[in-house]
Amino acid sequence: xxxxxxxxxxxxxxxxxxxxxxxxxxxxxxxxxxxxxxxxxxxxxxxxxxxxxxxxxxxxxxxxxxxxxxxxxxxxxxxxxxxxxxxxxxxxxxxxxxxxxxxxxxxxxxxxxxxxxxxxxxxxxxxxxxxxxxxxxxxxxxxxxxxxxxxxxxxxxxxxxxxxxxxxxxxxxxxxxxxxxxxxxxxxxxxxxxxxxxxxxxxxxxxxxxxxxxxxxxxxxxxxxxxxxxxxxxxxxxxxxxxxxxxxxxxxxxxxxxxxxxxxxxxxxxxxxxxxxxxxxxxxxxxxxxxxxxxxxxxxxxxxxxxxxxxxxxxxxxxxxxxxxxxxxxxxxxxxxxxxxxxxxxxxxxxxxxxxxxxxxxxxxxxxxxxxxxxxxxxxxxxxxxxxxxxxxxxxxxxxxxxxxxxxxxxxxxxxxxxxxxxxxxxxxxxxxxxxxxxxxxxxxxxxxxxxxxxxxxxxxxxxxxxxxxxxxxxxxxxxxxxxxxxxxxxxxxxxxxxxxxxxxxxxxxxxxxxxxxxxxxxxxxxxxxxxxxxxxxxxxxxxxxxxxxxxxxxxxxxxxxxxxxxxxx
Numbered sequence: 206x207x208x209x210x211x212x213x214x215x216x217x218x219x220x221x222x223x224x225x226x227x228x229x230x231x232x233x234x235x236x237x238x239x240x241x242x243x244x245x246x247x248x249x250x251x252x253x254x255x256x257x258x259x260x261x262x263x264x265x266x267x268x269x270x271x272x273x274x275x276x277x278x279x280x281x282x283x284x285x286x287x288x289x290x291x292x293x294x295x296x297x298x299x300x301x302x303x304x305x306x307x308x309x310x311x312x313x314x315x316x317x318x319x320x321x322x323x324x325x326x327x328x329x330x331x332x333x334x335x336x337x338x339x340x341x342x343x344x345x346x347x348x349x350x351x352x353x354x355x356x357x358x359x360x361x362x363x364x365x366x367x368x369x370x371x372x373x374x375x376x377x378x379x380x381x382x383x384x385x386x387x388x389x390x391x392x393x394x395x396x397x398x399x400x401x402x403x404x405x406x407x408x409x410x411x412x413x414x415x416x417x418x419x420x421x422x423x424x425x426x427x428x429x430x431x432x433x434x435x436x437x438x439x440x441x442x443x444x445x446x447x448x449x450x451x452x453x454x455x456x457x458x459x460x461x462x463x464x465x466x467x468x469x470x471x472x473x474x475x476x477x478x479x480x481x482x483x484x485x486x487x488x489x490x491x492x493x494x495x496x497x498x499x500x501x502x503x504x505x506x507x508x509x510x511x512x513x514x515x516x517x518x519x520x521x522x523x524x525x526x527x528x529x530x531x532x533x534x535x536x537x538x539x540x541x542x543x544x545x546x547x548x549x550x551x552x553x554x555x556x557x558x559x560x561x562x563x564x565x566x567x568x569x570x571x572x573x574x575x576x577x578x579x580x581x582x583x584x585x586x587x588x589x590x591x592x593x594x595x596x597x598x599x600x601x602x603x604x605x606x607x608x609x610x611x612x613x614x615x616x617x618x619x620x621x622x623x624x625x626x627x628x629x630x631x632x633x634x635x636x637x638x639x640x641x642x643x644x645x646x647x648x649x650x651x652x653x654x655x656x657x658x659x660x661x662x663x664x665x666x667x668x669x670x671x672x673x674x675x676x677x678x679x680x681x682x683x684x685x686x687x688x689x690x691x692x693x694x695x696x697x698x699x700x701x702x703x704x705x706x707x708x709x710x711x712x713x714x715x716x717x718x719x720x721x722x723x724x725x726x727x728x729x730x731x732x733x734x735x736x737x738x739x740x741x742x743x744x745x746x747x748x749x750x751x752x753x754x755x756x757x758x759x760x761x762x763x764x765x766x767x768x769x770x771x772x773x774x775x
Contacts, residue, residue, distance in 0.1 A: 234599065234625035235648075235679045237661035239299070242654075243268070243674035244275035245667045252653035253674035256640040257320045259357070260755075263302070264642055265325055266651050267291040267315045268674050277301030289315040291327060293357060294676065296644065305362045307353060311335040316392070317381040317446075324421075325355040325362070328381040328390050331369075338364025345371050346396055350378035352388060352419055352426060366425045370417065372396025374408070380446035382453070387488065388419040388426065391443035391455045394433070402428030414441035416455050418488065430493055434484060436461050439472075441482065445512035445522075445576075450751055451488045452496075452552070456509035456521050458482055465498035467555065473504060481509035481523045483550060485557070497557050501548055503527025508543075511576045513583075515731040518616075519550040519557070520583055522573040525564070533559020540595070542570035547585055547614060549621065561621050563614060567591025569603075571610075577641040577648075579731050580723040580760055582681070583614040583621070586638035586650055589628075597623030604628070604659070607635040611650050613681060618736070629677065631656040636675075649678045693768050698759065702773035703749055709737075709759070710744040721762040722747070724772070726755060749774055 245251045249272025256266045269289055273282050276292045277300055292304035307315070313331035320326075330350045334343045337353050349371030356363050370376065374395035382389045394408040394415050401417045408415070417431035435441035439460030446455050460479040463470040466486075472478045480502030487494045501507060505527035513520045524543040529536050532548045544566030551558050565571065569591035577584040590607045593600050601610060612626035630636025634655025642649040653674055657666040660677045667673050695712040711720065724733035724747070732752060737745050754774050761768040 234627040235681045237627070237629065237663050237677055237679050240629070240658070240660035240663040240665045240675060240677035242658075242665040242667045243270075245270070245669040245671070245673040246273040246275075247668045248671070249273050249669050250671040251674045252639075252672060253651040253676060254315050254639050255318045256642045256649065256651040256676075257318055258642050258644055259320045260322070262296060262644055264294040264296060264644075264649060264676070265291065265318060265320050265357075266294060266640075266674075266676060267307075267318045267327055269314055276304040279304035281306045284310065286310075287312045287314065289313045289327075289329060291318065291325065291355065291362065293362065296647070296649070296678070302359070303361045305355070307355075307364070308335045308337055313351075316377075316379050319381055319383040321383050323357040325357055326352065326381060326383055326388055327355065328352045328378045330377040330392075337367035340364075340367045342367060342369040344369070345400075346373040347375045349376050350390065350392060352378070352381070352390060354421060354426060368419060368426045368428070370399065370401040370428065370431075372399035372408075374399075374410070375412075379442065379444045380455075382446045382448040384448045384450075386421045387448070388421055389416065389446055389448055389453055390419065391416045391446045391457075393442040401431040404428055404431045406431050406433040408433055409435070409437055411438075411440040412442060414443045414455075414457050414459070414482075416443060416446070416453070416486070418493070429491060432486075432493065432495075434463070434465060435459060436463060440479070444508070444510045447512050447514045449514045452514070453486050453488055453493075454483065454512050454514055454519055456481065456483045456512035456523070458508050459500070463498065466495035468498035470498055470500045472500070472502065477506065478502075478504065479506045479508075481507040481521065481525075483509060483512065483519065483521050485552065496555060499550060499557050499559070501530070501532045501546070501559075501562070503530050510573055513576045513578045514552075515578050516734045517552045518560075518734065519552055520576055520578055521548045521550065522546070522576045522585060524572060530562070530564065532562035535559070535562035537562060537564035539564075540566045541568035541591065542566070543572065545571045545573045545585070545587060547573070547576070547583060547621075549616060560619055563597075563621050563623065565594065565596040565612065565623065565626070567594035569594075572637070574637065574639045575641040577643050579643050579725065580734070581616045581721065581762070582624075583616055584641050584643065584648060585612045585614065586610065586641045586652070588635075588637035596626035599623060599626040601626055601628045604632040605630050605634055605636060605655075607637060609636040609638040609650070609652050609654065611638055611641065611648065611679070627661075627679070629658065629660040630654050631658040633657070635672065646680050647678055648681050649676060651676050693770070696761065696768055696770060698770055698772055702775045704775050705748070705750050707747050707749060707772060708744045709747055711763070715763045723760040725758050725760060732757070
C-alpha cells in the first residue's frame with residue numbers, strides 16, 4: 206500500500222504519529238460490472254486514493270504517481286518525485302474527459318477530494334516547495350498541508366487557488382468536507398505552533414489532531430478558524446471528516462485523557478492503548494463550539510478511519526485490535542490482528558449514543574478506508590490480509606498478500622447485519638479499496654492493485670510491475686425493485702415542486718405499518734431519513750428547510766415493497 210495509507214498499527218504510528226431481517230440481509234454479492242487500470246508506464250507507480258461524483262454523474266478521482274501515467278488522451282509525468290493528479294471520468298461513455306497534474310515540483314500526497322457543482326476541492330500534504338497551478342507554496346517544516354480549488358470546464362480542468370498551513374514539524378491533512386463556501390480539513394500536526402493563516406494551534410512532538418475551516422471567497426481561500434484536539438502526553442489524529450448543516454464530525458484516534466465539550470474521555474494507563482475517537486463541533490461562522498466526543502475501544506488499540514452522517518445518524522468505520530471491542534450495546538470479538546468495525550452513533554444534539562456496531566475479519570489484519578451511505582445501505586471499502594475473512598455470513602478468501610473488498614451493511618435502526626461482501630485484486634501483489642462512490646444503484650470502487658488483477662470476470666493489468674490505480678464498478682440492485690406503477694400512483698406528494706415542506710399522503714393499506722422514508726439528492730446522497738409512524742391514510746409533513754433546490758427522489762419502504770417518488774425543491 207502507499208506509505209500514507211497505513212496497513213498496520215506500526216506503519217500508522219510511524220507515519221501518522223511520527224437489518225432488515227430476511228432475504229435482503231443475506232443477499233448474494235453483486236458481480237463486478239467493469240474495471241479499468243490507470244495506464245502506468247514500466248517502472249512507474251500510481252494509485253487512486255479518493256473519488257467523488259458531480260450532479261451529472263461524472264466521477265472525479267485523485268491519486269499519487271511517480272513516473273508516467275496515461276488516462277485517456279492525457280499523459281502525465283511526475284518529474285522524478287511523488288506527485289498528485291486529478292482526473293474526470295464519464296461512466297456513460299467509459300472515457301477519461303481530462304487529467305491534470307496538480308503538483309509536480311516536490312514530493313506531494315493527496316488525501317481527499319470533494320465536488321460542489323463544477324468546483325473540485327483537493328487536499329493533501331507536501332514537502333519543500335511545490336507548484337500548484339500558478340501558485341508556489343513553501344513548507345515551513347518537514348511537511349505542510351495544502352488545500353486547492355479547481356474548476357471543471359467540461360473537457361479540461363484548471364487550478365483557481367491553493368493555500369497551505371503548518372509549522373516547523375510534520376503537518377498532514379487526512380480528510381476534507383465541503384458545504385457551500387465552507388471547506389473543512391482535518392489531520393495531524395507535530396509542530397509546536399502550526400499556523401492556519403492568522404490562526405495558530407499548538408501540537409506536541411507525539412502528534413496532535415487538528416480540525417480547521419477555510420472559507421472560499423471565489424478567487425482565493427481564507428483560513429477562518431482552527432483547533433487542536435488532544436493532550437500533551439499522548440498522540441491523536443483525525444482520519445475522517447463529514448459535515449451536515451452547522452454540525453461537523455471528525456473521526457480518528459486518541460490516547461490518555463481528553464476533554465472535549467462536555468465529554469471527559471480516558472483510555473487505560475497503558476502507553477500503547479489508543480481508542481477510536483469521534484467528535485462533534487458546531488460551526489458558528491467565524492468561530493466554533495465543541496459539543497461532544499465519543500470513544501470506541503477496548504484494552505488494545507483502535508482506529509477511527511472514516512465517518513459519514515445522515516440525519517441524526519453518524520456512521521464510523523475503523524479497526525480494532527482489542528480482544529473485544531465495546532461500543533454501546535455491542536461487544537465485538539476480535540478474530541486476530543486488526544479487525545474491521547462499523548458503528549452507528551445517534552446524535553441527540555448535546556449528547557450522543559451508540560445504536561449498534563458490527564465487526565468483520567479473520568486471523569490476519571483488515572482495514573476499512575471508505576464509507577458511503579444511501580438509505581439503509583452502508584457500504585464499506587478496504588483491504589484484508591487474512592487467508593479468510595468473515596463479513597457476517599459471507600466468507601472472503603484472499604488471493605494475494607492483501608486483497609481489496611467492498612461490503613454492504615443493512616441498517617435496521619437499532620441493529621445491523623452484513624448483506625454481502627466481495628473481493629478483488631491480484632494473486633501476486635497487494636490491493637485495497639480506498640474510496641467508494643454511489644451513483645444510484647451503481648457502486649464505484651477506487652484503489653490500488655498490482656500485477657494482473659481480477660474483479661470477478663473482469664481482468665485488468667498495465668505495463669508496470671509496481672502498484673497502479675484502479676476504478677471498478679458493480680450494480681447493487683437488492684431492495685430496489687419497484688412495486689407496481691398503479692400502487693406508486695396512489696402515493697402523493699404535494700406541493701411538488703415544493704419549498705420548505707412537502708406533504709406525503711399514503712393510501713390506507715400502506716399506512717398500516719411504519720414506513721421508512723429516505724430522501725436522496727441527484728448525487729445519490731441521503732439527505733433525510735425518517736421513520737414515519739403507522740397512520741393509515743393520515744398525511745405526513747416532511748421538513749425540507751436547509752435543502753438546496755434541485756431534483757430529489759423519495760424512497761419509501763412500505764409493507765408492499767419499495768416505492769420511489771420524484772420530488773422537485775425550488
